[in-house]
Amino acid sequence: MNYKMIRYIIGMILMAEAAFMILPMLVSLLYGEYEIIMPFVYSILLAFGTAWLFGIKKPKNDLVFARESYISVAAGWILVSVFGAMPFYLSGAIPSFIDCIFETVSGFTTTGATILDTVENLPKGILFWRAFTHWIGGMGIIMFLMMLTQFSEGHSLYIMRAEVPGPSVGKIAPKSTSNALILYGIYSVLTVAEAVLLLFGGMPLFDAVTTAMATAGTGGFTVRDAGIAAYNSAYVEWIVAIFMVIFAVNFNLYYLMILKRFRLAFKSEELRVFLAIVAVSTVVMGISSANYYGGFDVSVRKAFFQTASIISTTGFGGVEYMNWDSICHAVILLLMFTGACAGSTAGGIKLSRVIMTLKMFRKEANRLAHPHEITTIKFEGKFVDKETRSFIMVYMSAFFVILAVSSIFVMLMGHDYETAFSASLSAFNNVGQALGEVGHSGNFNVFNGATKLFMSLLMLTGRLEIFPMLILFMPSTWRKH
Numbered sequence: 001m002n003y004k005m006i007r008y009i010i011g012m013i014l015m016a017e018a019a020f021m022i023l024p025m026l027v028s029l030l031y032g033e034y035e036i037i038m039p040f041v042y043s044i045l046l047a048f049g050t051a052w053l054f055g056i057k058k059p060k061n062d063l064v065f066a067r068e069s070y071i072s073v074a075a076g077w078i079l080v081s082v083f084g085a086m087p088f089y090l091s092g093a094i095p096s097f098i099d100c101i102f103e104t105v106s107g108f109t110t111t112g113a114t115i116l117d118t119v120e121n122l123p124k125g126i127l128f129w130r131a132f133t134h135w136i137g138g139m140g141i142i143m144f145l146m147m148l149t150q151f152s153e154g155h156s157l158y159i160m161r162a163e164v165p166g167p168s169v170g171k172i173a174p175k176s177t178s179n180a181l182i183l184y185g186i187y188s189v190l191t192v193a194e195a196v197l198l199l200f201g202g203m204p205l206f207d208a209v210t211t212a213m214a215t216a217g218t219g220g221f222t223v224r225d226a227g228i229a230a231y232n233s234a235y236v237e238w239i240v241a242i243f244m245v246i247f248a249v250n251f252n253l254y255y256l257m258i259l260k261r262f263r264l265a266f267k268s269e270e271l272r273v274f275l276a277i278v279a280v281s282t283v284v285m286g287i288s289s290a291n292y293y294g295g296f297d298v299s300v301r302k303a304f305f306q307t308a309s310i311i312s313t314t315g316f317g318g319v320e321y322m323n324w325d326s327i328c329h330a331v332i333l334l335l336m337f338t339g340a341c342a343g344s345t346a347g348g349i350k351l352s353r354v355i356m357t358l359k360m361f362r363k364e365a366n367r368l369a370h371p372h373e374i375t376t377i378k379f380e381g382k383f384v385d386k387e388t389r390s391f392i393m394v395y396m397s398a399f400f401v402i403l404a405v406s407s408i409f410v411m412l413m414g415h416d417y418e419t420a421f422s423a424s425l426s427a428f429n430n431v432g433q434a435l436g437e438v439g440h441s442g443n444f445n446v447f448n449g450a451t452k453l454f455m456s457l458l459m460l461t462g463r464l465e466i467f468p469m470l471i472l473f474m475p476s477t478w479r480k481h
Contacts, residue, residue, distance in 0.1 A: 001068060001071075002059070002063060002064060002068050004055070004059040004061070005059055005061065005063070005064050005068055005072075006064075006068050006071055006072050006075070007054045007055045008054070008055050008056070008057075008058055008059055009064070009072040010072060010075055010079060011050075011051040011052070011053075011054030011055050012051070012056065013051075013076040013079070013080055013141055014047045014050050014051035014054065014079060014080070015048065015051040015056060016141060017047050017080050017083055017084060017141070018044045018045075018047035018048040020132065020136055021040055021043055021044045021047070021087065021129070022040075023132065024040060024087070024125045024126070024128045024129035024132060025037055025040035025041065025044070025125065027124055027128040028124065028125030028126075031123075031124040031125065033123045033124060033125050035091075035123075036087075036091050036123045036125045036126065037125075038090075039086070039087050039090035039091040040087055040091075040125065040129075042086070042090055043083065043086035043087045043090060046083060046086060047083045047086075050079075050083070070468040070471040070472065071468075071472055071477065073464060073468050074464060074468040074469050074471065074472035075472060076141065077108065077141075077460055077463070077464060078460065080141060081101060081104050081105045081108055081460070082101065082104075084104040084107070084108060084133060085097065085100035085101050085103070085104040086100075087125075087126065087129055088103060088104065088126065088129075088130075091123065091126060093122050093123065093126045094115075094116070096449075098449045098452055098453060099115045099445075099452065101452075101453070101456055102444065102453075102455065102456050103115060103130070104133060105456040105459050105460060106221075106432070106456075106459060107133030107134055107137065107219065107221060108133045108136065108137035108141075108463075109137055109347070109430050109459040109460060109462065109463035110134050110137050110217040110218050110219040110313070110314075110345065110346075110347065110430055110463070111219070111220075111315070111347070111426070111427060111430040111431065111459045111462075111463075112134070112214070112219045112220025112221055112314065112315040112316070112430075112431075112432030113315070113427060113432045113434075113443070113444045113459070114221065114432075114443045114444065115443055115444050115445040115452065116443060116445075117442075117443065117445065118225050119221075119222070119223060119224070119225060120223070120224060120225050124206060127206075127210060127223045128210060131209075131210035131211075131213045131214050131221050131223070132213060133217075133219075133221075134213055134214045134216070134217030134218075134219030134220075134221055135191065135213035135214075135216055136217075137217055137219070138187070138216055138217025138218060138219065138247075138345035139183060139184060139187050139217075182255055183251050183255075186251055186254050186255065186258075187216060187251070187345075190216060190246060190247065190254075191212050191213060191215075191216040192212070194211075194212040194216070194239065194240075194243045195208045195211075195212035196208075197239050198211060198212065198236060198239055198240075201231075201233055201235040201236045201239060202231075202233065203231060206223070207224070207231075210222070210223050211223075211228075211240065212243075214314070214316075215240055215243045215244055215247060215314060215316075216247055216345065217247075217345055218244065218312045218313050218314040218344070218345045218346045218347070218430075219314060219315075219432070220315035220316045220317070220432045220433075222316065222318075226317070226318060227317030227318035228240055228305070228316050228317070228318035229317070229318030229319070230318070234301060237301060237302075237305050238301065240305070240316065241301075241304050241305040241308040241309070242308075244308040244309060244312040244314045244316070245278060245308050245312065247312060247314075247344060247345050247346070248274070248308075248311060248313075248340030248341060248344050248345075248346045249271060249274070249340070249341050249344055250270065250271070250341040250342060250343035250344055251343055251344060252343050253265045253268055267381070268380060269355065270342065270351050270352050270380065271341065273351055273355060274311075274340060274351055277311065277335075277338065277351075278307055278308065278311060281303070281311070281331050281335060282300065282303045282304045282307045283300075283303075284327065284328075284331055285299075285303035285306060285307065285327075285328045285331055285332075286300035286302075286303035286304070287299075288324065288325055288327045288328050289303060289324045289325070289328055292320075292323060292324060303328075305319055306319045306321050306332070307331075307335065309433070310332055310335040310336055310431060310433065311335045311340055311346075311348075312344075312346045313339055313340065313346045313347035313348050313429060313430050313431045313432070314346075314432070315426075315431050315432025315433040317433070317442065321433075321439070322435070322439045332433075333422065333425075333435075336348075336422070336425050336426065336429055336431050337349060337354075338351055338354050339351065339429055346430075347429050347430025347431065347462060347463065348429045348430070348431070349399060352379065353392055353395065353396065355379065356377065356379050356384060356389070356392055357392060357393070357396055359379070359384075360377060360389055360392070363375050363376075363377055395465070395466065398466050398467075399428075399466065402428065402461070402466070403421075403428055406424035406427075406428060406454070406458055407420045407421045407424045407425075408420075409424075409451075409454060410423060410424055410447075410454075413447065413448060413451045415446075416436060416437070418435050418436035419434070419435070419436030419438060419446070422434040422435040422436055422438065423436070423438050423444065423455070424455075424458065426438070427455045427458040427459045427462065428459070428461065428462040429462055430459060430462050430463055457469075
């Protein structure tokens with residue numbers, strides 16, 4: 001195992017985080033929050049000093065394979081969360097360090113679950129850092145590093161696979177550095193576009209920027225206690241909802257559109273299924289909640305916002321979904337399961353996995369009914385090989401086992417089944433919203449410290465799609481082979 005390269009990658013991750021903290025520190029300076037500047041300075045120095053100890057000089061042997069990549073990414077995300085919690089803790093914005101860890105993990109994993117009862121009394125620099133963690137985590141810190149640095153081509157794809165959500169990582173350019181540049185370029189342009197449109201809707205500049213960052217990362221942290229509803233604007237709700245859907249689509253399709261290959265982009269099977277689910281869920285919840293709002297026009301807008309918020313795993317607050325009927329709650333739970341498209345900033349199982357799993361079920365049923373018939377599985381016009389099918393089934397099995405164990409653990413902590421199951425699913429799929437006690441209170445502060453730490457680990461495991469975290473803690477990973 002290339003330990004020097006593992007230390008180097010982790011050191012670079014912490015170096016990047018130290019650089020990222022400069023921006024919220026400048027925001028504090030801009031708003032005259034001088035008491036917040038030093039906590040950021042201490043946090044920056046702490047992250048930079050630790051990065052220097054890990055080693056910022058690139059080793060001569062820079063080869064990384066699957067094992068080194070998974071370890072680097074999993075350990076890097078854990079350390080980023082710990083050091084990212086320091087501004088919250090040192091500033092006194094969040095007194096409990098466990099709560100700081102939870103809030104930071106929720107930010108970087110773009111879950112958007114919070115333990116805060118109110119956010120409007122927090123300093124602007126802290127609120128900016130809170131939203132900025134979404135934007136950083138949405139595309140991934142490793143992806144950002146790959147945009148700036150050169151890893152050995154051919155081995156860098158292992159690192160991308162360890163962090164980028166979805167069944168597989170497709171290359172849209174010959175080099176991984178070029179891939180990262182293209183994806184971050186699209187990501188940044190869309191973020192700016194949303195911020196500008198929100199400004200046109202009368203939203204203050206600070207609110208527009210932080211909301212756009214939270215939407216881009218499909219996170220859901222807002223700077224208002226009432227969430228998006230605080231702006232009391234149908235225009236703002238529509239813009240945010242539309243961009244939640246936009247950021248939940250595979251970014252490779254946007255690259256195809258830039259190349260004017262529109263027909264190929266819209267032939268995407270996953271995209272068509274995604275848009276169909278959004279449309280059907282909006283109509284079902286719109287009709288079901290029409291009596292609550294006294295009109296179909298308002299209920300459709302709220303239903304579309306809630307659908308986009310859940311399926312994109314953004315989890316923006318502002319819709320009174322706990323007052324809707326059981327049909328709406330059932331739809332919300334189903335949307336929490338599916339998630340959005342692979343290659344997007346959204347969490348969840350990913351629709352591509354769901355589609356292929358259903359196709360595998362159908363194939364097996366056909367095989368039992370017609371033993372001599374040869375059937376194959378195609379997705380996005382390509383045959384799905386046996387290795388991919390096997391990995392998907394292993395992933396789905398691991399997902400439901402971890403979800404079941406997590407729900408039981410939360411129930412043992414004294415919570416009812418609805419709360420335990422929906423909160424575990426919300427954390428694991430990086431959604432942010434849940435039902436039961438969490439839905440009524442609006443945050444995860446209903447849980448004790450041990451449960452919050454467990455939820456933090458669950459959010460990290462879900463964001464990295466299970467296996468990097470499992471590999472990090474498996475004893476066999478560290479044995480010499």
